[in-house]
Amino acid sequence: MLELRPNCQMCDKDLLPDAADARICSYECTYCANCVETVLHNVCPTCGGGFVPRPIRPRQAWRPDMKLGLANNPPGTQRRSPRFTPDDIAAHVARIRHLPPDQR
Ligand SMILES: [Zn+2]
Numbered sequence: 210m211l212e213l214r215p216n217c218q219m220c221d222k223d224l225l226p227d228a229a230d231a232r233i234c235s236y237e238c239t240y241c242a243n244c245v246e247t248v249l250h251n252v253c254p255t256c257g258g259g260f261v262p263r264p265i266r267p268r269q270a271w272r273p274d275m276k277l278g279l280a281n282n283p284p285g286t287q288r289r290s291p292r293f294t295p296d297d298i299a300a301h302v303a304r305i306r307h308l309p310p311d312q313r
């Protein structure tokens with residue numbers, strides 16, 4: 210199950226489960242769309258992969274027997290902070306951004 214992380218790991222913006230601007234990489238590293246577009250240029254600082262919009266988990270358990278939805282699977286609460294310095298991220302992004310995600 211996808212961990213719905215509560216914040217952008219770059220600018221610390223809150224990203225609620227229904228945030229339309231949450232972006233994730235394949236490892237669930239989570240950023241806001243603004244950081245992905247203007248700072249990361251679609252390069253994950255950790256794995257180097259691209260980002261996609263994070264799916265919005267439904268509030269309701271539409272199939273009650275399956276125990277789904279936010280009431281049964283609440284968002285994560287552990288806030289993450291950047292693991293790398295801005296200079297390190299800039300160098301990493303510069304090395305990778307010219308490659309489309311399917312060629313990295
Ligand atoms: Zn951000």
Ligand SMILES: [Zn+2]
Pocket residue numbers: 234235236237238253254255256257258
């Ligand atoms: Zn990643």
